Amino acid sequence: MEMLDRYLQAVRRHLPWLRQDDIIAELRANLEAQLEDKEAELGRKLTNAEMEAWLKQLGSPLHVAARYQPQQYLVGPALFPIYWFVLRLAIGWCAVIYAIARTVEIVSNGQGPDAIFGAVAQLPWVLFINAAVVTLIFALVERSGAKIPEKFVQGAAMGNDWPNAPVTPFDPQLEKAKKPKSYAQAVVEVIFGWILLVWLLLVPHYPFLLMGPGVVVLYAVPYQLAPVWWTFYWCIVVLNAVELTWRIVDLLQERWQGPHLAEHLVKKSLGLIPLLVLLAAPGHVLIVLKNPADTSHSAGLAQINLDLYRACEVIAAIVILQLVWTIVKVSMEAYRRRLAAAR
Amino acid sequence: MTLAENLFENLRLELRRGCLTLAVLAQLRQEHYGYTLRKALANRGMEIDENTLYPLLRRLEAQGLLTSEWREEEKRNKRFYKLSPDGEEIFARLLKEWNDINTAIENLL
Numbered sequence: 001m002e003m004l005d006r007y008l009q010a011v012r013r014h015l016p017w018l019r020q021d022d023i024i025a026e027l028r029a030n031l032e033a034q035l036e037d038k039e040a041e042l043g044r045k046l047t048n049a050e051m052e053a054w055l056k057q058l059g060s061p062l063h064v065a066a067r068y069q070p071q072q073y074l075v076g077p078a079l080f081p082i083y084w085f086v087l088r089l090a091i092g093w094c095a096v097i098y099a100i101a102r103t104v105e106i107v108s109n110g111q112g113p114d115a116i117f118g119a120v121a122q123l124p125w126v127l128f129i130n131a132a133v134v135t136l137i138f139a140l141v142e143r144s145g146a147k148i149p150e151k152f153v154q155g156a157a158m159g160n161d162w163p164n165a166p167v168t169p170f171d172p173q174l175e176k177a178k179k180p181k182s183y184a185q186a187v188v189e190v191i192f193g194w195i196l197l198v199w200l201l202l203v204p205h206y207p208f209l210l211m212g213p214g215v216v217v218l219y220a221v222p223y224q225l226a227p228v229w230w231t232f233y234w235c236i237v238v239l240n241a242v243e244l245t246w247r248i249v250d251l252l253q254e255r256w257q258g259p260h261l262a263e264h265l266v267k268k269s270l271g272l273i274p275l276l277v278l279l280a281a282p283g284h285v286l287i288v289l290k291n292p293a294d295t296s297h298s299a300g301l302a303q304i305n306l307d308l309y310r311a312c313e314v315i316a317a318i319v320i321l322q323l324v325w326t327i328v329k330v331s332m333e334a335y336r337r338r339l340a341a342a343r
Numbered sequence: 344m345t346l347a348e349n350l351f352e353n354l355r356l357e358l359r360r361g362c363l364t365l366a367v368l369a370q371l372r373q374e375h376y377g378y379t380l381r382k383a384l385a386n387r388g389m390e391i392d393e394n395t396l397y398p399l400l401r402r403l404e405a406q407g408l409l410t411s412e413w414r415e416e417e418k419r420n421k422r423f424y425k426l427s428p429d430g431e432e433i434f435a436r437l438l439k440e441w442n443d444i445n446t447a448i449e450n451l452l
Contacts, residue, residue, distance in 0.1 A: 023401075025413075029421045030377040030397060037378075059394050067398040 003048065004031060007055045014065030023068055031058075074139040082184055083138040086191055087131060094130040097209065098123060104208040108216060137194065141187050144252050186251050193244040200237050222297045223304070226288045228281040235274040243267065265330065268323050275316040284309045363391060365441055367399060368426060368434040371409060376421040400424055408433055 008031075012024050038054070039045055046054065058064065075083045102119040105111075181189075199209060208215040218224075246263070278286065286308045289297060344352070366389045370380055377397050384391055391399075403409045408430035411422050426434060 025420065026377065026422045027397060029419055030381075030393070032419065033376075033378040033421075034393075037382075064394055067394050068401065 003051050003055060004028075004035065007058075007061060010061035011065050014062050015068055016070070019068070027064075073142075074135060075142050079138060079142055079187075082187065083134075086138075086188065087134050090130055090134050090191075090195065091127055094127060095123065098126050100212070101206050101208055104213060104215060105206070108219070133194070134191065137191055138187075141190075141251065186247065190244065190247050190251060193240070193247055197237070197240050197244055200240060204233065222290055222294055223287045223301065224290050226281065226285050228278060228286065231277050232274050235277055239270055239274070242270070265323075265326065268326055272316070272319055272323070275312060275319060278312045279309075279316060281309075286312075363389075363395065363399065364403070365434075365437050366391075367396070367403065368408065368430060368437065371424055371426045371430075372434075374423050374425045376416075376423050380424070403430070 008024055008028055011027065012020050015023055035046070035054075098119075106115045106119065109115075203210045207218060211218065246267075285305055287301060287304050289301060366384055367380070370383055370387075375383060377393075377400060380400075381391060381393065381396050384396075400409065400411075404411050404424065408427060409424045410427045411424045413420055413422050415421075
C-alpha cells in the first residue's frame with residue numbers, strides 16, 4: 001500500500017491545484033478497490049514486484065495527471081483554421097518586410113557580404129519569434145474561448161451561413177450597422193492591432209518601414225523633424241496600446257460584439273490629442289535644420305513650417321467636424337431608441 | 344508500428360471516442376462509482392482504460408450530464424455517479440443518433 005501512496009503522491013504533484021484532494025481521493029478509492037479485487041483473485045497480497053508492475057501499467061504519474069487537465073492543447077480545432085491562416089499571413093508578411101528593411105539598410109549603409117549573411121542567418125529567428133507571438137495570442141484566445149464555448153463555436157464557424165443569403169438586396173451600410181462583430185473578427189482585430197503596434201515601435205529605428213525606399217530622401221535633405229514629433233509619436237503609440245488593451249479586455253470579458261457608444265466617442269476624442277500636440281508646437285515649428293548654422297535653407301524652412309502648420313489645422317478641423325457629426329448621430333440614435341421604447 | 348497500423352490505430356481511437364461517452368452514459372442510468380462502472384462496462388465488452396474513464400466522468404459531470412455524491416461503502420468513501428436529468432435527455436438524443444448511424448452503415452454494407 002505504501003507504493004500506491006507514493007504513486008498517488010506523485011500524481012498529486014501534477015494535478016490542478018484546486019482539485020488535487022478531490023481527484024486523489026476518488027482515484028485512491030478506485031485503485032484500492034481494484035487492488036482488493038486483484039488480491040482476492042490471487043488469494044494473497046501482491047508482491048512488491050507485482051505492485052510495481054501494476055502501477056507501471058496504470059501509466060506514469062505525469063501522464064495520469066495530464067488527463068485531468070481541463071485543456072491539453074494550445075489552439076483547439078475550432079480556432080485552428082483561423083490560427084493557421086493568420087500564422088501564414090504573419091510569417092509571409094514578416095519575411096517580406098524583413099527582407100525589404102534589411103535590403104534597404106544594407107544598401108543605404110553600403111554594407112558588404114557579411115551583413116547579407118548576418119541578415120539571412122537572423123531571418124529564421126525573426127520568423128520564429130513572430131510565430132511564437134501569434135501562437136501565444138491564439139493560445140490566450142483559446143483559453144478565453146474555452147470559458148464561453150457557445151460563442152467561441154459561433155465565432156470559429158465564420159462564413160458558414162453564406163449560401164443562405166437574404167432575398168432582399170444587399171445593403172452594406174445597413175448590414176454593417178446591424179450585424180454585431182463576430183468573435184473571429186474581434187480576434188483578427190486584436191492580432192492586427194498588435195502587428196500595428198509592433199510596426200509603430202519599429203518605425204523610429206527603421207524609418208523605411210514607413211517610407212520604403214523613399215527613406216534615402218530623409219538622409220539627403222537638410223531638414224529634420226522637430227522634437228515635438230516625438231511627443232506626437234508617443235501619443236500615437238500610447239493610443240494604439242490603449243486601443244489594443246481595450247480590445248483584448250473586451251474579448252476576455254465577452255464584449256467584442258461592438259464598441260459601446262461612450263467607448264466610441266472617447267476613442268474619437270482621444271484621437272485629437274496627437275493633432276493638438278502638433279498645433280501646440282513652440283513657435284509653430286515642426287521642421288528644423290539638421291545644421292542650425294546653415295542659413296542657406298532658412299527661408300525655405302519658414303515656408304515649410306507655415307504650410308505644415310496650416311495642414312495640421314485643416315486636419316484638426318476635419319477631425320473635430322467628424323467628432324461633432326458622430327456626437328450628433330449618436331444623440332439622434334439615442335433619441336430614436338427612446339421614442340421607440342416609449343411606444 | 345507501421346504507418347498503416349498507426350493510421351488504423353488513430354482511426355480506431357477516433358471511432359471509439361464518441362462511443363465511449365455513449366456507453367458510459369448508458370451504464371450510468373444506474374448509479375456506479377468509477378471502478379464498478381469500469382468493471383460493468385468491461386463485462387459487457389466495452390473495455391475502458393482507467394486513465395480515460397475517470398477523467399471522462401469528471402468532464403461529463405462538469406458538463407452537467409452526470410451528478411455525483413461521496414458516500415461510504417464497504418468502509419471506504421467513494422464517489423458515485425449517476426445520469427442527471429439533462430444527461431438523460433442528451434443520452435436519449437445521442438442514442439437516436441447512434442441508431443440512425445448504425446442503420447445507415449448497415450444499409451451501406
